[in-house]
Amino acid sequence: MTTEQLDLFDERDYDAEAAAKGAWRDRMVPADWVAPYDCGYGPAGTVVSGWRCPACGKVEPNGYILLINHGIDPHIPGDEGFLTECISMDLRAVRATVEARA
């Protein structure tokens, strides 16, 4: 069952949706991730083709980890706000605020 309302007259703007997906795809930059220690990818120094977060610039080893840590899936367009301020940046700001109070 889908939660999407069916459009009997098919008035969706497919061109706008395609343009949005294209813009999202353009912001996703593959980048080499280097293992900082021995891990599931191999010994320390192993290079894996990963993704760079367009907001904070951190490189993650795959799209799934980019989604978990930054809120951005490189393959599925989502919230445009995460392109300039990701979840990781929010968490770091909260941590800095908490540490400043301590």
Ligand SMILES: [Zn+2]
């Ligand atoms: Zn990020």
